[in-house]
Amino acid sequence: MQFVPRPAFDINASGAGDHGDLPEWNLTDLYESPDAPELKRDMDWLEEACASFAADYDGKLAGLDAAGMLDCVLRYEKIDMIAGRIMSFIGLRYYQITTDSERAKALSDAQDKITAYTTPLVFFSLEINRINDAALDALFAENADLARYKPIFDRMRTMRPYQLSDELEKFLHDQSTVGSAAWNRLFDETIAGLEFHIGDETRGLEATLNDLTDQNRDTRETAAREVARVFGENVKLFARVHNTLAKEKEIEDRWRGMPTPQTGRHLSNHVEPEVVQALRDAVVNAYPQLSHRYYELKRKWLGLERMEVWDRNAPLPMESERLVGWDEARETVLSAYGEFDPEMAKLAEPFFDKGWIDAAVKPGKAPGAFAHPTVADVHPYVMLNYLGKPRDVMTLAHELGHGVHQRLAAGQGELLSSTPLTLAETASVFGEMLTFRRLLKNAPTKAERKVMLAGKVEDMINTVVRQIAFYDFECKLHEARRSGELTPDDINALWMSVQGESLGPAFDFMDGYETFWAYIPHFVHSPFYVYAYAFGDGLVNALYAVYEEGGDDFQAKYFEMLKAGGSKHHKELLEPFGLDASDPSFWNKGLSMISGFIDELEAME
CATH class of the missing domain: 1.20.140.70 (Oligopeptidase f, N-terminal domain)
Structure with missing residues (x-):
C-alpha cells in the first residue's frame, strides 16, 4: 500500500482557522x-x-x-x-x-x-x-x-x-x-517531527513552507532560511536515507540485470523508455520558453532586480489575500465537474458528505495530499491539508479527480483497477483544468484574469518543469551512487545542478537551498515516480485540446478511459481521441498550452 502525494506546492499551516467545518475521515467502511x-x-x-x-x-x-x-x-x-x-x-x-x-x-x-x-x-x-x-x-x-x-x-x-x-x-x-519500508518510515517520522522556530512560534514543516507563499517578502525569507537551517542540521540523516535506499535499489537492479535504475519504474508504469525520454527531452528543451520566460515576467511584477528561491511561489502584488472557505471550495469544484458532466459531480459528491475526506491540518498529520483507492469493494479516501488558499482549491480538484477515477476503475475488480502512474494523473489534472477554466471564465476583471493565468502557469511549471528537474536529479543521484557513498555535499551539488537549469537566470540561490532535496517524499517512497506528473499534465493538455475542439462523444470516451483502470495500455486508451504518446510531437502539443498562457500574460504587459 502506497500513499503517494501530489507534487508539493509548499502549502499548509495549522488548525482549521476560518475555513469552515472541515471534514475528517470516517474509516468505518473499512x-x-x-x-x-x-x-x-x-x-x-x-x-x-x-x-x-x-x-x-x-x-x-x-x-x-x-x-x-x-x-x-x-x-x-x-x-x-x-x-x-x-x-x-x-x-x-x-x-x-x-x-x-x-x-x-x-x-x-x-x-x-x-x-x-x-x-x-x-x-x-x-x-x-x-x-x-x-x-x-x-x-x-x-x-x-x-x-x-x-x-x-x-x-x-x-x-x-x-x-x-x-x-x-x-x-x-x-x-x-x-529494508525500504523501514527507511520510508524513518523518513516520514523524521519529517513529521521536525520543529521550526518562527518568532516565538514552534511549527512543523508544512506550516513553515506555507510562509513561502506569503505576500510579505520578509516573511518568506525568514521561513526559507529557517527551513534551510533545520534541513542543514538534519542533512546527514537524510543523506543516509537516500544513500541506503539508492544502494539497496542498485543491488537489486544489478542482481536482476536491469539495464538502468529507471527500468523498474518504466515496467511498472507500462511505458516505453523512449516515450519517457521524449517527454523529458521535450520539457528540458522548452525550459527557456516556459519557466525561464515566466519567471522573468514574475521578477518584473515583483519589482525585483533578482529573484530568490523564496520568491518562486510568492503571490503577485495584485493578488488578493482572500482565503477560500471550505463550502466555497466545494461548490467551485463540484460546479466545474458538473458543467463537464453531471455524472462527474455526482461521483465526487459523496467524498464531502460521507467522511471520505480528511481536510484539516493537525499536529502529526502527514504533509501534502493524496487520494488512496483502498480496495475495489469500498471507496477511495482523500487526504488534504486545507488552508483556504487558491492552490488548496486546485489540490481539492486534483485529489477528487483521482477519487472519481478510482471509483470508476473499481468496476474492473481488485487486480485490474489499479492504473499505471503515467495514467493515474489523468483524471486529477483534468479535474484541475476544469476547475481552472471555470474560474477563468468567470473572472470579473482583467487583473483577476491575469492572477489566475499566472497561478495556473506556476502550477503547470511545478507539475511539468519542476518534476522533470526532480527526475533528472534522481537519475543523477542513482547513477552517482553506483560509484560509491555520496556525502551530503555530493547530493547538494546534484540538486543545484538541475535547479539553475530548470528555473532560469532570474534566480539567485541562498546558502542552504542546496539541502531542499531532503523533504521531497517521492524520492524516498517511489523512485522516479515524478515524471508521471509531467506525463499526466502533457496528456491532459492534449486531451483538453481535443475536448475544446468539440464533439458530443468526448465525455463518453473520457469516462470509458477512466473505467478501464489498468486493463489497457496508454496507446489503446488514447487512440479513440486520436492521440499517441509515442509521437514526439504529442509532448510539444501539451507544452504549447503552457507557452500559450505565457503568451497571453506577456500580451497583458
Missing part, C-alpha cells in the same frame, strides 16, 4: 476500530488463505486447465483484496497522526504479519513467467472470464527477463519490512 473483531477475523483468514493457496498451487500452475487457472486467479484476487483492506485501514489511521506511537506500532506490526503471510505467494508470478506464451494463450482462448485478466499476466511477464530464483524472490519479499 473497519469499525483498531480492535474490531472483523479486523482480527480478516487477519486470521489471510494467514490461512495464503497458506492454503500455496499448498494448492505451488509447483502446479503449469498443469492447470483454463477453469482451474481462473479459480486460482480469483483466490489470489480475494487475498489481495483482504490484505489491501487491512493495510488501508491501518495505514490511513497512521497518516492521520504519524507521531502517535500506537498507530506507528500497529502499522509496523501489520506490515510484518502480512509480509510473512504473503511470502509463500511469491511463487505465483515466478511460475506464471515460466509458462510458455502458447500455453497461456490457449488458456485465454478457452475461457473468456480468464482472458479478462490477461493484462495482469502481461504485466507480470514484463519482469521475465529480470526474474531471480524462487528462493531469492522470497528473501527479497521477506526482508522488505526491514
Whole structure:
C-alpha cells in the first residue's frame, strides 16, 4: 500500500482557522476500530488463505486447465483484496497522526504479519513467467472470464527477463519490512517531527513552507532560511536515507540485470523508455520558453532586480489575500465537474458528505495530499491539508479527480483497477483544468484574469518543469551512487545542478537551498515516480485540446478511459481521441498550452 502525494506546492499551516467545518475521515467502511473483531477475523483468514493457496498451487500452475487457472486467479484476487483492506485501514489511521506511537506500532506490526503471510505467494508470478506464451494463450482462448485478466499476466511477464530464483524472490519479499519500508518510515517520522522556530512560534514543516507563499517578502525569507537551517542540521540523516535506499535499489537492479535504475519504474508504469525520454527531452528543451520566460515576467511584477528561491511561489502584488472557505471550495469544484458532466459531480459528491475526506491540518498529520483507492469493494479516501488558499482549491480538484477515477476503475475488480502512474494523473489534472477554466471564465476583471493565468502557469511549471528537474536529479543521484557513498555535499551539488537549469537566470540561490532535496517524499517512497506528473499534465493538455475542439462523444470516451483502470495500455486508451504518446510531437502539443498562457500574460504587459 502506497500513499503517494501530489507534487508539493509548499502549502499548509495549522488548525482549521476560518475555513469552515472541515471534514475528517470516517474509516468505518473499512473497519469499525483498531480492535474490531472483523479486523482480527480478516487477519486470521489471510494467514490461512495464503497458506492454503500455496499448498494448492505451488509447483502446479503449469498443469492447470483454463477453469482451474481462473479459480486460482480469483483466490489470489480475494487475498489481495483482504490484505489491501487491512493495510488501508491501518495505514490511513497512521497518516492521520504519524507521531502517535500506537498507530506507528500497529502499522509496523501489520506490515510484518502480512509480509510473512504473503511470502509463500511469491511463487505465483515466478511460475506464471515460466509458462510458455502458447500455453497461456490457449488458456485465454478457452475461457473468456480468464482472458479478462490477461493484462495482469502481461504485466507480470514484463519482469521475465529480470526474474531471480524462487528462493531469492522470497528473501527479497521477506526482508522488505526491514529494508525500504523501514527507511520510508524513518523518513516520514523524521519529517513529521521536525520543529521550526518562527518568532516565538514552534511549527512543523508544512506550516513553515506555507510562509513561502506569503505576500510579505520578509516573511518568506525568514521561513526559507529557517527551513534551510533545520534541513542543514538534519542533512546527514537524510543523506543516509537516500544513500541506503539508492544502494539497496542498485543491488537489486544489478542482481536482476536491469539495464538502468529507471527500468523498474518504466515496467511498472507500462511505458516505453523512449516515450519517457521524449517527454523529458521535450520539457528540458522548452525550459527557456516556459519557466525561464515566466519567471522573468514574475521578477518584473515583483519589482525585483533578482529573484530568490523564496520568491518562486510568492503571490503577485495584485493578488488578493482572500482565503477560500471550505463550502466555497466545494461548490467551485463540484460546479466545474458538473458543467463537464453531471455524472462527474455526482461521483465526487459523496467524498464531502460521507467522511471520505480528511481536510484539516493537525499536529502529526502527514504533509501534502493524496487520494488512496483502498480496495475495489469500498471507496477511495482523500487526504488534504486545507488552508483556504487558491492552490488548496486546485489540490481539492486534483485529489477528487483521482477519487472519481478510482471509483470508476473499481468496476474492473481488485487486480485490474489499479492504473499505471503515467495514467493515474489523468483524471486529477483534468479535474484541475476544469476547475481552472471555470474560474477563468468567470473572472470579473482583467487583473483577476491575469492572477489566475499566472497561478495556473506556476502550477503547470511545478507539475511539468519542476518534476522533470526532480527526475533528472534522481537519475543523477542513482547513477552517482553506483560509484560509491555520496556525502551530503555530493547530493547538494546534484540538486543545484538541475535547479539553475530548470528555473532560469532570474534566480539567485541562498546558502542552504542546496539541502531542499531532503523533504521531497517521492524520492524516498517511489523512485522516479515524478515524471508521471509531467506525463499526466502533457496528456491532459492534449486531451483538453481535443475536448475544446468539440464533439458530443468526448465525455463518453473520457469516462470509458477512466473505467478501464489498468486493463489497457496508454496507446489503446488514447487512440479513440486520436492521440499517441509515442509521437514526439504529442509532448510539444501539451507544452504549447503552457507557452500559450505565457503568451497571453506577456500580451497583458
